[in-house]
Every structure is written in C-alpha cells, then in structure tokens.
Amino acid sequence: MKTLAIDTSNQTLAIAVVDGHQILGQSQTMAVKNHSTALMPAIQQMMQTINVKPSDLAQIVVAKGPGSYTGLRIGVTTAKTLAQTLAIPLIGVSSLKTVAANCVGVSQWIIPLFDARRNNVYTGVYQWQGDTLMTVIADQHMSLSSLLALLKKETSGEVLFVGSDTAKFAATIKEEMPLAVINQVSVWDYPSAAVLAFLADQEAPEASLHAFVPSYLKLVEAEENWLATHEAGADAYVEKI
Template sequence: MRILALETSAKAVSAAVTEDGKVLCSGYQDTGLTHSRTLMPIVEAMLKNTGLTVQDCDAVAVAAGPGSFTGIRIGVSAAKGLAFAADKPCAAVSTLEAMARNVAHMDALVVCAMDARRSQIYNALFTSEHGRLTRRTPDRAIGLAELAEELRSEPLPLVIVGDGAVLCEKALTESGLPCRLAPPQLVMQNAMSVALCAEDLARAGKLVSAQELLPVYLRPPQAQRLRQPPQI
C-alpha cells in the first residue's frame, strides 16, 4: 500500500510517501514560515521530483491531532482536499502515536510530549519493545506535575519525543525522574511516521472518507474558551 502523509501539528511541516513500510520520498521544513505557505509547495515538489501523483497513492494520511489548532486545521483541510479530488480514502493518525513511532526500535517507555501551555502537555505513553509499540494511555492533556507522579514507579527507561520534549524532560528531571530525550533526528514529529502509522490503520480497516476526516482537539480552541461566560 502506498500512503501520502502530511504533518502540520506543530512548528515544523513535512510530507512523505511510503509503500509497504518503505519511505519512498519525504520533505521537511522548520523555518518559521506558516504551514499555509509551505505545505502544498513541499507536497508538489516532492511528488514532481519522484514522478508520483496523488492518484498513484492508495490513501492520504494526516496527523489529525492533538496539536496546534491552526496547524491541525491546515493539515486536515489539505488532506481532505487532496483525497476528495483524487477519490482516495483518508487515515486520521494520532499525532502522539506517530511521534512514538520514531523510536519504536528503542526498548523503553516512550513519553510523547507536545507543549499545551499552562504547565500542561498533550501526552500519551507507549511501551516500545522489539520494534513494536503498545499504547499505555489514551491521548490526553495532562499537567507536568501529575505526569511526574504517574511515572514515579515506572521501571522502564523513559525516552521523550515531541516538540514539548525539552519542557517535559526539565520537569521530570526536576522531579527526580531519570529520563532522556530521543536523538535529535528522531525527537520531532514527521510525516514519515504518520505514513507508517497510516499503513497500520489501513490494514485494520480503519480508513475513512474525505468527508469523514475530522481534526482531533483535546481542548477547545482559545477563542471558544474566551467566549464562554465565567463560572460563578
């Protein structure tokens, strides 16, 4: 199966195509430019340079969340448009599961961390053993202090991934928990891992139509929170 994948959940933006577990091509950019300016040029250049089209792919995958509200909206909207135009199914991949896939070769407890502000991170925990990931928690927003207490009796070594990894490492270290960051080339989200996770979803029969593809938010957007009346 050939998958075109997009990743726009945080500051960096990337796209990739995989086929049966092999990465055919990828593009990555982390220069501070908005995803609305960079995503589609990356996809177009990547496909043009490899002689591929969206029609040559079996599905379009995207990191559907959690993550930056704006980034997730851009990625999901682009995936829906590409899939709808080519009449292809979609794969809605957990951003956190995809980043854990980066270090599936390391035997450890993988701590996924995205900065959610207000001393919280978007987080999920996965056991990584012999190249396979086992989910330990659902995707969630959790306080750093609460996460540290949860991990206090964990016997496995802790490996941290994601754009909030440095923040998480600092909090866990200050709480007396030994941990380490994933290697620099593996710590950040990337579309290659999104595509590999999408292949698993396809094998499990969990692809959806372009119309059914939706973003996943663990908290309401700030604008929505500000509109809500204060609780008395």
C-alpha cells in the same frame, strides 16, 4: 501501494511519499512560518521530483493531532480535500504516536510531549511490542505535575521522554524522576512523515471524510470563553422560565 503522508500538527512541516516500505521522497522543514502557503507547493514539488502523479496515490495519511490548532486544521483540511478529490482512503494517526514511533529499539515506556502552555502538556504513553507500537495510556491534555505523578505511581521511573518541547520541562522531569531519560537523539524529537506513513498500517481508514476532524484534545481558549459565557447565560435564562 503509494501513500502520501502529511504532518503539519506543529512547527515542523513534514511530507513523504512511500510505496509499501520504500521511501520514494520525503521532506522535513522545522522553520516554516505559514503552513497554509507552504504545504501544497511542497507536495507538488516533491511529487514532480519523484515522478508520482496524484492518480498514482492509493491513500492519504495525516497527523490528526494534538498540536497547533491552525497547523492541524491546515493539514487535515488538505488531506481531506485530496482524499475526496482522488476518491481514496484517508487515515488519521496521532501526532504524539508519530513522534514516539521514532524511538526504535526502546524497550521502556515512551512519553512524547508537546507544550500546551501554562505548564500543561499534550502527552500519551507508548511502548513497542515487537514491531507494533502500542498505546499504553491514550493521548490527553494534562498538567506536567499530574503526568509526572502518574508515571511515578505506575513505573520505576525508567521512561523515555521525547519531543522538541521536552527541553522546556527537562529540569522538572529530572528533579521529580531522576531515572527518567530525556531523549538525546535529535532526529527523534521531530515528526517524520515517512514514519507517519508506515504507522498507517496499524490504523483503519476513516469511515467518513466529512466527519473526520482534528484531535485537538482541548478547546481553543476563545472557544472555552465563549462556551463559559453562553452556558452561564443559558443557565440564567432557564432559571427565569
């Protein structure tokens, strides 16, 4: 069963085509400035190179977030369009889980981190149980200090932090959690579309393509401001009635 996997949830553009557990082709680029112009040509070129036609695909897998708002919209929209056009299932997988799944052979809790600005992070907690990567704490947006406080409360401190943004927080992490490990395997810090495709075996297809949207975990700042302004206006209006 041939699967096309797409991850544009952050700076990395990662795509892969797998057949069962065989990787037919994959691409991982960290310096793409515009996913909107690079994604479809990259998919077309890869599929031509490995001689796979769109009609050969059995399903589409996409990193659903959290991550870059623009990147997520591009990846999810492309995946939905392809799935609808080809009339095949679409599977969404956590972008954080995709990074955590790189850490094969790790027994402790795995903490993937994405920078969410203002000393906040997108994070979750994962752990391998046999060949299955289990979610210990669901993906969420939170302050780094809250995350570290939670981990100190729930663990001995021997956890693994992974992700390309982890370096930004490494000093604080080591100060608060001396036993924590900061990942040093560079390829683990970036999403692999092949890994994303394999994770699809643990996920159910989306029930409705139309209803499937990225998992932002936090509203865009402009949207938050708009809601705050309009909610205040609505409250004032209600008080007048």
